[in-house]
Structures are given as C-alpha cells and as structure tokens.
Amino acid sequence: MIPVLRREFLGILRSPRALAALLAAAVAFSLLILARWPAGGIVDLSGTGSRGAFLVFAAALLGGVLLLVPAFPASSIVRERNQGTLLLLFNSPIPPIGIYAGKFLGVLAFAGLVLCTTLPAAAAVYAMGGVDPWRQIALLYAVILVVAILSIAIGLLVSTRATSPDAAVRITYGLVFAVAFLTLCPHALTRGTSGLFATIADWLRRLSPLPVVMHLVGQGGAVGGGLLEKDSGVWQFLAGGLGLAAVLAVATILQLDHRLFDRSRDAGKITDDRSLWVRIVRRLVFLVDPQRRKAGIPFYLNPIMVKEFRTRRFGRFHWLLRLAAGCAVVSLLMTLAATNGTMDWGVETIGGLLVILQIALVVLLTPSLAAGLIASERERGGWSLLRSTTLPGWRIATGKLTSVAWTMLLVLAATLPGYLVMTTIKPTMWNQVMLALVSVLLAVAMTLALSAAIGAFHSRTAAATVTVYVVLMILYLGPLVIWAFRGDPFGEQVVRWALSITPLGAALSVIGMPGFTQYELIPIAWRIAGAICVASLIVYALQVWRLLRPE
Amino acid sequence: MNAPASPVLDIRNLTKKFGEFTALDNLTLSLRRGQILGFIGPNGAGKTTTIKILVGAMRPTSGTATIAGADCVRDAWRIKRLVGYMPDSFGAYDNMRVREYLDFFGAAFGIPRGARSKRIDEVLETTGSGWMQDRYVEALSHGMKQRIGVARTLLHDPEMLILDEPANGLDPQARIEMRDLLLKLAGMGKTLIVTSHILPELSRICDVVAIITQGKLRAFGTLDQIMRDLRQKRTFEIQLCGPAQVEAAAAAVREALPVDEREGVKAHATESLVRFDTAKNDTELAAILAALVGRRIDVSQFREIPKDLEDAFLSVTRREAPAA
Ligand SMILES: Nc1ncnc2c1ncn2[C@@H]1O[C@H](COP(=O)(O)OP(=O)(O)O)[C@@H](O)[C@H]1O
Ligand SMILES: [Mg+2]
Numbered sequence: 001m002i003p004v005l006r007r008e009f010l011g012i013l014r015s016p017r018a019l020a021a022l023l024a025a026a027v028a029f030s031l032l033i034l035a036r037w038p039a040g041g042i043v044d045l046s047g048t049g050s051r052g053a054f055l056v057f058a059a060a061l062l063g064g065v066l067l068l069v070p071a072f073p074a075s076s077i078v079r080e081r082n083q084g085t086l087l088l089l090f091n092s093p094i095p096p097i098g099i100y101a102g103k104f105l106g107v108l109a110f111a112g113l114v115l116c117t118t119l120p121a122a123a124a125v126y127a128m129g130g131v132d133p134w135r136q137i138a139l140l141y142a143v144i145l146v147v148a149i150l151s152i153a154i155g156l157l158v159s160t161r162a163t164s165p166d167a168a169v170r171i172t173y174g175l176v177f178a179v180a181f182l183t184l185c186p187h188a189l190t191r192g193t194s195g196l197f198a199t200i201a202d203w204l205r206r207l208s209p210l211p212v213v214m215h216l217v218g219q220g221g222a223v224g225g226g227l228l229e230k231d232s233g234v235w236q237f238l239a240g241g242l243g244l245a246a247v248l249a250v251a252t253i254l255q256l257d258h259r260l261f262d263r264s265r266d267a268g269k270i271t272d273d274r275s276l277w278v279r280i281v282r283r284l285v286f287l288v289d290p291q292r293r294k295a296g297i298p299f300y301l302n303p304i305m306v307k308e309f310r311t312r313r314f315g316r317f318h319w320l321l322r323l324a325a326g327c328a329v330v331s332l333l334m335t336l337a338a339t340n341g342t343m344d345w346g347v348e349t350i351g352g353l354l355v356i357l358q359i360a361l362v363v364l365l366t367p368s369l370a371a372g373l374i375a376s377e378r379e380r381g382g383w384s385l386l387r388s389t390t391l392p393g394w395r396i397a398t399g400k401l402t403s404v405a406w407t408m409l410l411v412l413a414a415t416l417p418g419y420l421v422m423t424t425i426k427p428t429m430w431n432q433v434m435l436a437l438v439s440v441l442l443a444v445a446m447t448l449a450l451s452a453a454i455g456a457f458h459s460r461t462a463a464a465t466v467t468v469y470v471v472l473m474i475l476y477l478g479p480l481v482i483w484a485f486r487g488d489p490f491g492e493q494v495v496r497w498a499l500s501i502t503p504l505g506a507a508l509s510v511i512g513m514p515g516f517t518q519y520e521l522i523p524i525a526w527r528i529a530g531a532i533c534v535a536s537l538i539v540y541a542l543q544v545w546r547l548l549r550p551e
Numbered sequence: 552m553n554a555p556a557s558p559v560l561d562i563r564n565l566t567k568k569f570g571e572f573t574a575l576d577n578l579t580l581s582l583r584r585g586q587i588l589g590f591i592g593p594n595g596a597g598k599t600t601t602i603k604i605l606v607g608a609m610r611p612t613s614g615t616a617t618i619a620g621a622d623c624v625r626d627a628w629r630i631k632r633l634v635g636y637m638p639d640s641f642g643a644y645d646n647m648r649v650r651e652y653l654d655f656f657g658a659a660f661g662i663p664r665g666a667r668s669k670r671i672d673e674v675l676e677t678t679g680s681g682w683m684q685d686r687y688v689e690a691l692s693h694g695m696k697q698r699i700g701v702a703r704t705l706l707h708d709p710e711m712l713i714l715d716e717p718a719n720g721l722d723p724q725a726r727i728e729m730r731d732l733l734l735k736l737a738g739m740g741k742t743l744i745v746t747s748h749i750l751p752e753l754s755r756i757c758d759v760v761a762i763i764t765q766g767k768l769r770a771f772g773t774l775d776q777i778m779r780d781l782r783q784k785r786t787f788e789i790q791l792c793g794p795a796q797v798e799a800a801a802a803a804v805r806e807a808l809p810v811d812e813r814e815g816v817k818a819h820a821t822e823s824l825v826r827f828d829t830a831k832n833d834t835e836l837a838a839i840l841a842a843l844v845g846r847r848i849d850v851s852q853f854r855e856i857p858k859d860l861e862d863a864f865l866s867v868t869r870r871e872a873p874a875a
Binding site: 273293294296297298304306307310383384385386389550551 | 603604606607608609610624627628631632634636638640641642643644645646647648650651654655656657658659660661663664667668685703707
C-alpha cells in the first residue's frame with residue numbers, strides 16, 4: 001500500500017495541474033484575507049465584518065474542494081488500467097484493498113496539502129474575531145474533509161468502471177455536483193409537506209454539504225429563498241458522508257479484480273445483419289439506430305463534423321433524441337404544474353427555472369463535447385493523420401465546433417415547448433422570452449468557444465475536460481454565489497458586475513425571475529459574452545493553426 | 552524497374568536539431584520510382600524524424616527533401632496528395648467501424664462519395680481486410696490495425712507510401728503477410744519507404760536499404776552493395792576430414808594471419824572445423840589454403856560463410872556505438 005500511496009501522491013504533486021491548484025489556493029486565500037482585513041488593523045468585536053470574511057472563506061473552501069479534488073481520483077485507476085500499469089500492480093503482492101487504500105490516501109494527502117495552504121487564512125479569519133475556533137472553524141474543516149473523502153470515493157468508483165479517463169472525469173464531476181446540489185432539489189419542492197417522499201427528500205438533503213456550511217457560517221435560513229434551513233445537521237452530514245464513502249469504498253474494492261482486464265471486445269454486430277424481428281425492435285427503440293451501417297459522408301457535410309458525431313458515445317443521434325424527449329417532457333411538466341396551480345409559482349419563476357435548466361444543460365454538456373475536440377485527437381494519434389490529409393485547417397476547426405454547436409442547438413430546441421406554453425398563458429411575455437433565448441444562445445456560443453479554446457491547449461482529454469469544467473463552474477456558479485450573498489457582504493454594484501460576466505444573469509433578469517429583476521444586464525452582459533466568444537474563437541483558431549504547422 | 556529515371560525521392564543534406572541535440576545529421580539519399588526503400592536503424596536513430604520531415608510534419612533545420620519534384624517544406628499541399636503516410640501510432644477513433652473510418656479519411660481527402668465507396672472496397676481488397684469492415688476500429692488486433700492503417704494510406708491512391716514501422720509488434724505470420732502486402736503494393740507501381748528497427752524483418756523485400764544510427768547514414772545501396780561495403784572482415788570455415796588435425800590446422804591459420812586477427816581463430820574439434828574472420832583478399836586466402844595443404848592437413852572444404860544483413864547491421868551499429 002505504501003508504494004502505491006507514495007507513487008500516487010508524488011504523481012499528483014509532479015503534475016503541473018496540481019501545482020497550479022496549490023498555488024491558486026494559496027494566492028486566492030491570501031488575497032481574500034487581505035481584501036477583508038479591517039482597515040487600521042482594528043478588530044471589530046461584534047464580528048460582523050469577520051463573519052462576512054468567514055462566509056467568503058467557507059464558500060471558497062467548499063467550492064475549491066468540489067472543483068479540484070474529483071479530477072484526481074477520477075482518472076487515477078482508469079488511466080493506470082489503460083496504460084497497463086494497473087496490471088503490474090495486480091501482479092504484485094499488494095492486495096486490492098492495499099491498492100485502493102494507497103490511491104485513496106494519496107489523493108487525500110494532496111487534498112490535505114491544499115487545505116493546509118488555507119490554514120493561514122483560517123487563522124486570519126479567527127484573528128478578526130467573532131468566529132468560534134471549534135464550533136465553526138474546526139467543524140468547517142471537518143465538513144470540507146468529509147466532502148473531499150466523499151469526492152475521492154465517488155471518483156475512484158467511477159474510475160474502476162469507466163473506459164477512458166475523460167469519461168471518468170465527466171461522470172465524477174456530474175455525480176459530485178449531484179450530491180452537492182441536486183440532493184437539495186427534492187426537499188425544496190416538498191418542503192412543508194409530509195409523507196414518504198418528503199422524508200426521503202429530507203434524508204437526501206442531509207447528503208449535501210451546502211446547508212451544513214451555510215449553517216456553520218451563520219447564514220442558515222437567510223439564503224436562497226429559504227432553501228436552506230436552520231436545523232444544522234452537521235453531525236448527520238459527517239456521519240452520512242463517511243458512511244456513504246465507506247459503502248462506495250467497499251463497492252470499489254470488490255470491483256478491483258480480474259474483471260477490470262477481462263472485458264470482451266465489441267464484436268461490432270451490425271443491425272443490418274440481424275434478424276428482421278431485432279431490426280424492427282431496434283428501429284422502434286432507437287429511432288436512429290447507432291448500429292446500422294452508415295452511408296458515406298456526403299460532399300456537402302464537413303467530414304470532421306460527421307466524424308465527431310459518429311465517434312462519440314454521448315451526443316450521437318439516438319442519444320440526442322432521448323435527451324430531447326426528456327427535456328421536452330420536463331419543460332412541459334413544469335409549465336403545466338404552474339398553470340394548474342399545483343405549485344404557487346408565477347410564470348416568471350417557471351421561466352427562470354427553464355432558463356436555469358437550459359443553461360445547466362449548456363454548461364454540463366458543452367465541455368464534455370468541446371473540451372476534448374483537439375486534445376482527444378492529439379492523445380490518440382488522430383492529429384498526425386488529420387494533418388497528413390488535404391483537409392484545410394479551417395475546415396478541421398469549424399467542423400469540430402459545428403459538431404458541438406448542432407448538438408447543443410438540438411438540445412435547446414427540445415426545451416422550447418415550455419416557453420411556448422408560457423407565452424400562450426401570458427402572451428405579454430413574448431418579448432422577454434425572446435431576449436432570454438438570445439441570452440441562452442449567447443451562453444451556448446460563449447461556452448462552446450471558451451471550452452474549445454481552453455481544451456485546445458491540452459494534449460490529454462481528461463486534463464482538458466477538468467480545466468474547462470473548473471473554469472466554467474467558476475464562471476457560472478461564482479456570480480450566483482455572489483448574488484446569493486447580495487447585501488451582505490457584497491454590494492449592489494459587485495453583484496451587478498458579477499452577474500454580467502455570463503448571460504445567465506441577463507436571461508434570468510429579463511424573464512423576471514424573482515431576485516434578478518432589479519438588475520439591468522442586457523446590453524452589457526451580451527457584449528461581454530460576445531467579446532469572450534470572439535476572443536476565444538481567435539485563440540482557438542490560432543492554436544489549431546499552430547498545431548497544424550510543422551514542428 | 553531499372554529504367555534510369557529522375558529520382559522520385561531526393562533527400563539532400565537533411566539536418567534536424569532539437570535544441571542542442573542533433574537528431575538527423577546531414578542525411579543524403581535518393582530513390583527511384585517503384586523501389587522499396589528499407590529505412591533501418593535502432594530505436595532513436597532518427598527514422599521517424601526523417602519521415603515526419605518528408606510528410607511535412609516537421610521542418611528540417613537545414614537541407615532539402617523533394618518527393619516527385621515537390622519540396623517537402625514549400626509544396627506541403629502537393630506532398631499530401633503524393634504521399635500516403637502511416638505513422639507509428641495507429642490513430643483510432645472510438646465507436647467507429649472500419650468502413651466508417653476509411654470513409655472519413657476518404658472524405659478528408661476530398662474523394663467524392665460514389666468513388667470513395669468503390670475505392671474503399673478496393674483498398675480493403677488489396678489489404679485483404681474486407682471481412683473486418685464492420686468491426687470497431689478500437690477492437691481490432693494489432694495486426695488487423697496495421698492492415699487498416701495501410702488501407703487508409705492507399706485511399707487517395709498516392710504515388711509514394713511512407714510506412715513507419717509497419718511490421719513492429721507483429722507476430723511472425725502477420726509479418727510475412729505484411730511483407731507480401733508490401734511487395735504487392737510495389738508491384739502496383741508504388742514507391743515505398745518502410746522503416747524498421749529490426750533488419751531481417753525487411754531485408755528480403757527491399758530494393759534499397761539505408762542504415763541509419765544516431766542520425767547519421769551509415770550505409771546506403773542495394774543489399775549486395777551494403778554487404779560488400781560493410782564486410783571488411785569475411786568469415787571462413789575450414790572443414791577437415793577428422794578431428795585429429797584441428798589444432799594443427801588452427802595453428803597454421805594463426806601463423807598466416809596478422810596478430811590482431813589471430814584471436815578470432817576458433818577450433819571446433821567436435822565438428823572438425825576451424826573458423827576465422829579476416830580482412831585478407833582472395834589471393835592471400837589462397838596462400839593460406841596452400842600452407843594448410845603443404846602441412847599435409849586434409850582439408851575437405853574451404854568456404855566463406857555468407858553473412859546475412861543482420862550481421863552487417865549489428866556490425867554497423869556496434870561500430871558506431873558511443874565511444875563510452
Ligand atoms: N520533438 C522532439 N524533441 C526532442 N527530441 C526529439 C523529438 N523527436 C525525436 N527526438 C529525438 O530524436 C531522436 C530520433 O528520434 P526518432 O526519429 O523518433 O527515432 P526512431 O528512429 O526510433 O524513429 C531520438 O533521440 C529522440 O529522442
Ligand atoms: Mg520511430
């Protein structure tokens with residue numbers, strides 16, 4: 001176990017990504033303290049100022065761990081398996097549990113190191129006064145540590161099942177964010193009711209670190225429209241998190257055997273060669289059957305674009321159709337719920353939720369498709385083949401972008417029925433809906449361009465995916481966090497500025513989502529998104545051109 | 552094939568430096584149409600570097616290379632049409648069947664759809680891989696991938712094929728099939744450049760061989776020429792009628808050889824053999840035979856051991872190994 005731990009830990013430390021993470025954490029937390037340090041060094045005994053500092057500190061700590069930690073365990077096992085070193089480990093006397101423990105502790109040691117760089121900031125927060133060292137700071141660290149442990153446990157489990165590091169990274173981030181945020185949603189909907197569903201929702205809610213952290217910083221109940229409640233649940237969270245991590249660990253260790261290597265290759269059975277019966281069923285189930293023999297790429301389509309569609313697992317047509325169907329159903333249900341009065345939400349809230357649904361889809365799906373556009377070619381050796389073809393560079397660049405753009409537009413189109421119902425209920429909203437849709441389209445363009453540009457600088461898909469996700473999460477969630485703390489500690493001006501970074505705020509404000517209406521964001525947010533988009537496209541084009549040039 | 556034509560490949564004083572390190576040092580060679588060039592050298596010799604320069608993926612530090620008159624730096628576009636390039640890594644895509652894979656690259660070369668489909672059938676037929684057209688590319692075995700790799704290079708019907716280590720990692724049977732395939736391609740009139748770090752892999756099918764180590768060209772020419780150039784020392788065997796005279800014969804040969812060659816004289820009593828290496832010419836060798844006969848040693852055969860390319864290769868690489 002010790003050698004595995006050492007290799008894992010040192011391996012992480014040697015990666016430039018880890019160094020960047022450490023440095024970023026250290027710098028960010030020092031800046032944070034500097035910014036909040038009371039002028040003249042006079043400590044405010046009532047502690048209102050330092051409570052604000054503690055709040056920002058806690059949010060940064062939680063966000064940092066959620067963004068940084070999952071990447072490392074997620075790629076850890078699958079990469080070793082693909083490189084063949086996992087097989088070597090298996091043939092050593094180290095038992096599976098030792099391999100697991102080594103990897104687990106290796107990543108945890110790194111997480112601990114990152115947390116250590118934040119200790120001076122914690123000390124400074126304490127020195128400002130008004131914050132209890134044990135009941136607040138120490139407990140906060142305990143919560144964050146459990147979040148890290150849970151993230152690692154999820155990452156390692158995904159890593160044993162995934163077939164490629166970038167898929168593992170994507171799924172892990174998805175799951176970690178689901179545990180952190182989505183677990184709150186059922187409770188938000190069932191709040192105030194009782195029954196089995198409400199009880200389950202309440203239990204689910206306890207898995208999220210968000211209410212716990214809010215409670216620790218003394219903001220319980222004040223934030224997010226009462227989404228988070230007074231009842232602390234710190235101990236439940238600690239116990240539940242550790243318990244879940246333990247279950248995941250056992251599940252992972254049970255997976256660590258020969259089955260990892262003993263997977264049969266896909267024989268590539270093609271639907272055209274199957275029996276008529278199978279063909280009919282597949283036709284009905286898939287609509288667009290991925291296993292059917294494909295026609296050649298027609299001259300009017302960019303071959304790169306077609307190839308992108310055909311090679312990805314997710315985002316092929318049968319998947320898109322399913323997703324579109326799912327989105328359409330959700331958006332219609334939400335609208336219906338509002339019109340029937342089952343929920344006492346205004347049309348504006350429904351519109352806001354639709355916008356959030358769309359942007360969430362954009363932010364979650366775009367990077368998984370766009371971040372690896374160039375990196376996957378470089379990683380798998382396709383790039384040297386592409387450059388030896390007569391395909392001009394601009395067609396490679398645009399083919400890759402359009403493959404994602406079309407996918408995202410199809411996904412968004414699926415959410416349109418919701419808006420249609422909305423405008424039929426309240427025809428005066430037509431204008432607002434249009435403005436919101438333009439904002440969402442800009443969000444697509446900006447996210448796509450940014451993901452492609454950042455991803456093009458990586459030669460590994462997994463690394464590209466992580467970086468892009470981290471950047472986008474900061475970009476999209478950061479302003480929402482700042483908005484959630486509007487008034488204290490963030491002033492009106494700061495909130496407005498933060499919300500204009502992405503078109504999300506603009507979309508929410510034009511649709512009339514409660515809490516956003518007072519911000520006038522439209523020209524400025526659109527301009528910023530356009531500028532980011534254009535700048536990213538230029539950077540992307542330059543990078544593609546640079547990579548196509550002879551060395 | 553031996554018609555004197557202008558060379559289709561012409562490399563002049565090609566040098567490539569990575570910082571201080573010289574990966575390719577003043578390489579000069581040329582190749583005629585329809586020939587197979589075996590580009591041979593140990594790992595790290597600079598083969599891939601040369602090839603990348605030829606296909607326009609790298610810029611030479613100095614020197615020029617032209618393929619069918621097209622400059623590898625300035626006419627990169629024409630080079631792409633002229634050359635089919637198979638890198639040393641396969642370049643698989645996920646979830647892609649062999650036929651879709653070839654279709655994609657055919658489209659990337661701008662072959663119209665109708666012609667493309669026919670062309671894919673042809674190249675699958677040529678490489679004998681039609682039966683795997685519905686398989687997933689990433690699930691193919693190494694040998695199958697190499698065939699698909701060759702099929703891909705053939706798609707746009709290039710004049711010259713440049714294959715980087717096509718036989719690397721293949722089992723003996725697959726290697727023989729790969730050699731047959733290469734011969735077939737040469738028979739179709741293609742000019743081939745094939746690299747390998749193992750000599751016998753290719754020695755039998757190449758018209759011309761270039762041996763390169765540490766970025767320098769050590770030997771270039773037809774197999775026979777190289778053998779002659781490299782073989783400063785030839786190996787001879789003296790077969791005696793019985794084991795009794797072996798020692799006496801060995802002693803006589805030692806006397807006739809210069810001091811530095813004496814050590815190499817080996818007496819094999821069990822086989823009634825004496826074996827030695829020498830740089831002496833045929834006249835001098837006749838004198839040795841005469842001396843043996845003069846001593847009443849019963850020589851049944853006096854013969855030269857033909858060296859194969861591998862020995863030549865080893866002798867070059869050993870000779871040029873770092874002085875350390
Ligand atoms: N991009 C590069 N940067 C620095 N050194 C390189 C690069 N590519 C190759 N080399 C070095 O050049 C030498 C020749 O490499 P290569 O042409 O790949 O050899 P091979 O004959 O095995 O194909 C090696 O020592 C290799 O390390
Ligand atoms: Mg090589």
